Amino acid sequence: MSEEHAHNHNDCIDTALATAETLCLEQGQRxxxxxxxxxxxxxxxxxxxxxxxxxxxxAEEGFNSAPPTVYRALDFLMNAGLIHKVESMNAYLxxxxxxxxxxxxxxxxxxCHNVMEFDYQDIHASLIAKAAQHGFxxxxxxxxxxxxxxxxxxxxxxxxx
Amino acid sequence: MSEEHAHNHNDCIDTALATAETLCLEQGQRxxxxxxxxxxxxxxxxxxxxxxxxxxxxAEEGFNSAPPTVYRALDFLMNAGLIHKVESMNAYLxxxxxxxxxxxxxxxxxxCHNVMEFDYQDIHASLIAKAAQHGFxxxxxxxxxxxxxxxxxxxxxxxxx
DNA sequence: ACTAATTTTGTTATGGTATAACAAGTCTAA
DNA sequence: TTAGACTTGTTATACCATAACAAAATTAGT
Numbered sequence: 001m002s003e004e005h006a007h008n009h010n011d012c013i014d015t016a017l018a019t020a021e022t023l024c025l026e027q028g029q030r031x032x033x034x035x036x037x038x039x040x041x042x043x044x045x046x047x048x049x050x051x052x053x054x055x056x057x058x059a060e061e062g063f064n065s066a067p068p069t070v071y072r073a074l075d076f077l078m079n080a081g082l083i084h085k086v087e088s089m090n091a092y093l094x095x096x097x098x099x100x101x102x103x104x105x106x107x108x109x110x111x112c113h114n115v116m117e118f119d120y121q122d123i124h125a126s127l128i129a130k131a132a133q134h135g136f137x138x139x140x141x142x143x144x145x146x147x148x149x150x151x152x153x154x155x156x157x158x159x160x161x
Numbered sequence: 162m163s164e165e166h167a168h169n170h171n172d173c174i175d176t177a178l179a180t181a182e183t184l185c186l187e188q189g190q191r192x193x194x195x196x197x198x199x200x201x202x203x204x205x206x207x208x209x210x211x212x213x214x215x216x217x218x219x220a221e222e223g224f225n226s227a228p229p230t231v232y233r234a235l236d237f238l239m240n241a242g243l244i245h246k247v248e249s250m251n252a253y254l255x256x257x258x259x260x261x262x263x264x265x266x267x268x269x270x271x272x273c274h275n276v277m278e279f280d281y282q283d284i285h286a287s288l289i290a291k292a293a294q295h296g297f298x299x300x301x302x303x304x305x306x307x308x309x310x311x312x313x314x315x316x317x318x319x320x321x322x
Numbered sequence: 323a324c325t326a327a328t329t330t331t332g333t334t335a336t337g338g339t340a341t342a343a344c345a346a347g348t349c350t351a352a
Numbered sequence: 353t354t355a356g357a358c359t360t361g362t363t364a365t366a367c368c369a370t371a372a373c374a375a376a377a378t379t380a381g382t
Contacts (some may be wrong), residue, residue, distance in 0.1 A: 049344070051368065057372085063333060071345090071369065072331080080187040087170025087248040088303050090368060107297050122289055123284060127306060130281055136268050142249050145288060150296025191349085194368070211341065225361060232340065233360080251339060251368095 012096065013043040013135050020082050029080060034063055038073040039094065042083055047114050048091030086115060088144045093117070105143040111152035173257065174204040179244050181257050190241060195224055198256065199234040205245055208275055209252030247276060249305045252277070266304040272313035 020039055024031040031039075041057050042049050059065030074092055077083040083092050084104035093105065093115055096109050103124060107116045124141070131138040181200055183243050185192040192200075202218050212231050220226030235253055238244040244253050245265035254276055256265065268277045272288060285302070292299040 012318060013308045030329080034224075034331080050367095066333065067333075067369070068333085068371090087305070090226070107292060109297075110300060112203065112274070119293065121292070123287055126191060126284055126287070129280065131268060131306055132307060134268060134277060134279065135314070136270075136277075136306075137314055138306055139271060139308040140306070141209070142303060142305040142307075144248070144302070145292055145297075145299055146303075147292060147300040148298045153296070153298055191359080227362065228340070229342090229362085230360070247370080312377095 009046055012046075012094075013040060016094055018045050020080070023080060023082070023098060029076075029078070032059065034069065035073045035076050036063065038070065039077055039082055042077075042092055043044070043094040043159070045157065048086045048089050048093045050089075050091045054092070064121070085115070086144060087142050103141045103142075103143070106143060106145065107149070108146045109149035109152055110146050111148055113147070114149060132134070166302070170207060173207075173255075176257055177204050177243070177259070178258065184241060184259060185248070190237075195219065195230065195236045196237050198222065198224070198244055199231065199233060202236075202239055203253055204255040209250050209254045211250075211252045215253070236290070245278070247305060248303050251306070259316045264302045264304065266302075267306065268310070269305060269307045270310035270313055271307050272309055275310060277310070 015037070017040060020036070022032055023029075037058065038054060041054055045053075049073060051067070054074075055065060055067060055070040058070060063069065074083070074085075074153070077092075078085060081098045081101075082095055084095050084106075085092055086106055086108065089108070093104075093106075096117065101117060105118050105120060105123070107118060109115070123143070127141060128138050178197070178201060181197070182192055184190075198219065199215060202215055206214075211311060212228070212235060215235075216226060216228065216231040219231060224230065235244070235246075235322060239253075242259045242262075243256060245256050245267075246253050247267060247269065250269070252267075254267075257278065258280070263280060266279050266281060266284070268279060270276070284304070289299050
């Protein structure tokens with residue numbers, strides 16, 4: 001009985017879009033139609049979406065369907081902190097904490113391919129310290145963990161209690 | 162006066178190759194010509210090498226020059242733990258600790274593109290614990306940090322004392 | 323409103339990364 | 353020496369990403 005998304009996912013999308021509009025307004029950025037729709041589609045997929053998957057969806061809706069269109073939208077959304085790229089999947093994921101400065105740390109299920117973003121200040125601090133030990137000034141972090149999620153381990157009951 | 166590689170890099174290569182042969186022997190794996198040469202070339206570059214860069218080098222030496230050749234060699238070397246893939250660069254790097262079970266954590270300089278592999282058991286343990294909190298069973302970790310290395314910060318003296 | 327400057331989008335072409343599928347060759351052990 | 357397993361050759365293709373330049377839309381100053 002692995003109900004993957006027990007929450008009302010529409011709420012995620014609505015919140016994310018509202019946040020996006022607020023942030024863009026504050027920063028004098030323009031959340032144009034294609035950018036907005038790209039963000040919605042990424043959220044709707046609820047898991048990392050490849051650039052060309054996104055392109056196909058946009059094309060279905062009558063948007064221009066050449067790669068630069070989607071990569072520009074992705075660049076914009078990433079710069080705005082509204083999405084993250086999952087490097088190990090070459091795919092893009094909506095960020096639920098776009099309003100807070102942070103790094104994207106991910107747990108990726110090998111089985112169902114769901115991805116959970118998590119935050120861990122301790123690890124961030126440790127990494128900065130470790131880098132400094134090597135004389136290194138940290139700028140960006142790619143932290144992507146794979147394995148089996150609770151559902152796919154068949155541990156839904158124990159974990160959800 | 163940024164001497165990037167003060168050590169004798171030939172030693173790295175020799176050691177790596179010797180380790181590779183020992184490991185393969187132990188595990189009944191065959192370090193064939195193309196695999197061996199691929200490993201050497203990766204080590205010789207001393208920084209992450211793209212699959213097609215490697216392919217070009219192999220082709221120069223008369224090896225078959227179709228992509229599957231190099232990807233097969235890379236897969237073999239990765240499975241054997243002899244190299245790591247740097248996901249954020251789509252490039253491959255020799256592993257200096259192939260004989261020890263470990264995860265590849267990397268510090269990547271944005272400026273000179275040198276990459277340093279580092280080990281940090283504390284972080285590994287923290288990540289396992291954090292994953293477990295989410296009911297997640299960890300299998301692999303991609304930890305890739307970018308920034309400025311000591312040399313590129315112009316801090317060679319301070320750090321090297 | 324008009325125009326210049328800026329930003330965004332359209333379009334074509336190309337480069338870079340990776341794998342599928344199947345044939346042929348090589349090694350190993352019974 | 354032959355079967356089986358593993359490795360390599362070969363062709364084709366799929367997927368990921370950006371360069372370069374033209375056209376359109378938006379914004380700000382007048």
